[in-house]
Amino acid sequence: MTKECCWCNFTDEEKQNILFESAYWYVFLADNQDYIGRCVIVLKRHSESLSDLDLSEWIELKELINRLEKCFEKILGADLCNWSCLMNDFYKSATPNPHLHLHVRPRYSKAITINGSSYIDTEFGHHYQPKKETLLTNDNRKILLNMMKTFLNQEQK
């Protein structure tokens, strides 16, 4: 099972997007920055659903949630976070082999400025748009990645 799963074997290029790593989880900055700061939290071992998580993994997930919500509030001024665990894409396959992960989209009532560019959450107060294009340039995405990486790795709970 795990050999066929690309979420069990990240490439070196993909690993460049890791913001934080704990015993059981990776936190990636999402490729698509449709909501500024959007991350994907991936379980290191292959597991199919939230039910499959053991207690240590579940407790560590809560610590990551605390750390990320604080990061979004402190460095980006987020008002709230939209959390989801969906896994739909895996079920397009005739033989689904889902790998557990969660998405977090910070949401903003006010404009955020990164490297002189201003970003507005045009759907604030409403459901996120599932299919929205990235807002960040590559350069500004790298700046955000470094800002978040520094905060998440320095910050002690």
Add this chain to the structure above:
Amino acid sequence: MTKECCWCNFTDEEKQNILFESAYWYVFLADNQDYIGRCVIVLKRHSESLSDLDLSEWIELKELINRLEKCFEKILGADLCNWSCLMNDFYKSATPNPHLHLHVRPRYSKAITINGSSYIDTEFGHHYQPKKETLLTNDNRKILLNMMKTFLNQEQK
């Protein structure tokens, strides 16, 4: 704060939709059955975000997730569940007073039959539609409520 929050003070009519109650959480069958079995999991005390949960509440939430995923699989044949914690609607207010809750939408590769009516998850393998109308008649919703209530309250983990 809590006096102004209708999620802190459910009416007797709303309480008819409680499927399961634990020390810290209520599980409601959602009014809108756009995805058959959709539930809302509401924290009993007033709290704004996942970060605010204490460890006991977080561990009990995992027990509810296990119980609900098993219920959806065993009595409805769900393939997976879409979990989300969004809270966007509260932020339409000038003075947001969010009350923590989660949504779960079971997803189905095959048709489900309730009381002789057949229901198909037409978006299976894709993101749920955020604004979809209910599929169930009132009578079939009551049948589903009783089926789920019986399973959730009999089932021992």
